[in-house]
Amino acid sequence: MVWRAFDLELGREVSLKRSLGADTGQIRREARIGAGLLHPNVVTVFDTVPDRDSYWLVTEYLAARTLEEIVEAEGPLPETRARRIGAQLAAALGAMHGRGIVHRDVKPGNVLVTEDDVAKLTDLGIARWTEVTRTGGAQLTGTLGYVAPEVAAGAEAEAASDVFSLGATLYAAVEGRSPWGSGEDGPFVQMRRAAEGRSIPVERAKALAPVLAALMDRHPAERPTAAEAERLLGGEDVPVPRRRRGWRRRHAVLAGGALVVVVALAAWFVLSGPPASSPAGGPGTLGADPAEADPCAAISANALAPYGQPFVDPEVKNFGSCVVSTKLADGTGQVQTSVDLTTALRYPTRPPTPGRMGDIERPDARDGTCVRSISLADTNRIDVATRSIEHAENAPLCAISESVLSGVLPMLTNGPLPRRARPFPPESLAHVDACGLLDAAETTAVLGRKARAESEFGGWGCVWEAEPRVITVRFSREWPIEPDTEVIGDRIRIGDRNAVVGTVPDDRPTCAVQIVHRFYTPALPVLRGTEPNREEVAVVTVEGTAPADATQLCGPARSLAGSVVPRLP
Incomplete structure (x- = not known):
């Protein structure tokens, strides 16, 4: 409101804004983004005022109507007026994109x-700095009537998506409706049109039609930048730029001057990628035998040096x-980053393209962890996750994950990830195939019907799924679990192996049996102050997809663990 x-x-007169619902951080996020944007075509943010558990946003007051209200009251705009307004909005977007910010909800x-006719962009509540929070296709952002095709199809919103929404906004100003229709035939029709890039042909636009077509090109790489859009809208004779299809622009700002060369190389590789005919074991892959790839080779000390x-x-x-x-350089604490090599996602938002690397995926940080991922040319993936530990709640988690992932990309330009030393x-x-540790009769007895075994990366994990239950067997390396008080569960013996059985805190009822396979001392030094020894553990879990008491799943989990133990080497 x-x-x-x-x-x-x-x-002076001002506007005061406050969320009607619970404060989810949107007001403060809008304040932080707006405070860094001093542009004549962006509504100026002055301050935030705390009020118990909520915040008020203080912005400049503008005696103005929204473009939506103007079109509703006066009808479609003349092309010259739409151009004048559009050029100002393009200038505002150019300033935002130059700072690595995507608005994500440009609309009338x-x-x-x-x-x-002074035009100003407002409502930065869902805008994002591109280098720290990307949707990664996890959610639809923006307003359906003006959303870009790639966002409607599940991709993350980028600068090119803002340019499309600018074109859709001007389309609506001139045509009097959204390019995806009025919405009278339902949101799903709009969604389908948007995802397919099938806009309704213009009827009123004449000289502006080629410009709208350029701004609203179905392919993000074909659209002009915001700066180019400003020139297109500002003059009748400016040629519409065309680009070779397949080249993508990206705005990314990473902390640390030492990363400039790495980021430049990484950006080149992500944009160009290996050739579509890249063979198994070629550039951009994990090698001919992905299980031999060394995940530690993906970690560059230079990439982490700026942080600690x-x-x-x-x-x-x-x-x-x-x-x-990483012990942070400012002494505020410690962060932990894991690099995980995995197979393609079971349910990807966008299926990987064999022979070509995907874009870096940047989902929002959750629960104190920030993840950056990329699909490789062999359809395997590299996931980098950074989480705060030891009083490092304010650490730049996303920047660290981004740095680590960007650091490995130049290595992949010349060949696959190095093999283990x-x-x-x-x-x-x-050396064990997790799917071979349980047979069909054993999994069927727990699931109630036969389920196909789905192998995970390296054969080091396996999943059997049949509603309402899921069975998994995965291998892990842990500090000795028997004396560890943080490992919750009962200490038991299964055959000749030590094990721990207990329920697992999760959204769904789950019980896990951790079977100790072998105790060993690592050949390389471990972090000072931590346990010097390790155990290889086979973890058998039974998960219920329907509400139930998790302890009821421990019996089936123990039964399956009893079948696994005799098959371990």
Whole structure:
């Protein structure tokens, strides 16, 4: 809700804005983004005022109507007026994109226009700095009637998506409706049209039609930049730029001057990628045998140097994982970054393209963890996750994850990820196929019907799924779990192995049995102050997809663990 108010101290009219619901951080986010944008075509943010558990946003007051209100009251705009307004909005977007910010909700309702046609963008509540928070296709952002095709199809919103929404906004100003229709036939029709890029042909636009077509090109790489759009809208004779299809622009700002060369190389590789015919084991892959790839080779000390003192531990988590702990340079605490090699997602937002790397995926940070991922030319993936530990809540988690992932991309330009320097010992679980530890009769007895075994990366994990239950067997490397008080559960013996069985805190009822396969001392030094030894563990879990008491799943989990133990080497 927005009020018109008067600032008693500074003697000026202002607007006051407060969320009607619970404060989710949107007001403060809008304040932080707006405070860094001093542009004549962006509504100026003055201050935030805390009020118990909520915040008020103080912005300039503008005696203006929204573009949406103008079109509703007066009908479609003449092309010359639409051009004048559009050029100002393009200038505003150019300033935002130059700072690495994507608005993500450009629409007529977020454009204020004064009586003398001064246009200003407003409502930065869902805008994002591109280098720290990307949707990664996890959610639809923006307003459906003006959303770009790639966003409607599940991709992340980028600068090119803002340019499309600018074109859609001007389309609506001239045509009197959204390019995806009025919405009278339902949002799903609009969504389908948007995802397919099938806009309704213009009827009123004449000289502006080629410009609208350029701004609203279905392919993001074909659209002009915001700066080019400003020139297109500002003059009748400016040629419409055309680009070779397949080249994508990207705005990314990473902390640390030492990363400039790495980021430039990484950006080149992500944009160009290996050739579509890249063979298995070629550039942009994990090699001819992905299980031999060394995840620790993906961690560059130079990439982490700007943040503090890193220590790499290759003996934690799955065999396809490597963990690095970084003591922050400012002494505020420690962060932990894991690099995980994985197979393609079971349910991807965008299926990977064999022979070509994907874009870096940047989902929003959650629960104190920030993840950056990329799909490789062999359809395997590299996931980088950074989380705060030891009083490092304000650490730049996303920038660290981005730095680590960007650091490995130049390495992939010349070939696959390097192989491990040390082979796994013969007795290791690394040589075991997790799917071979349970047979169809055993999984069917727990699931109630036969389910296909789905192997995970390296064969070091396996999933059997049949509603309402899921069985998993995964391998891990842990500090000795028997004396560890943080490992919750009952200490038991299964056959000749030690094990821990207990319920797992999760959204769904889950019980896990951790079976100790072998105890060993790592060949390389471990982080000072931590446990010097490790255990390889086979974890058997039974998860219920329907509400139930998790302890009821421990019986089936123990039964399956009893079948696994005799098959371990």
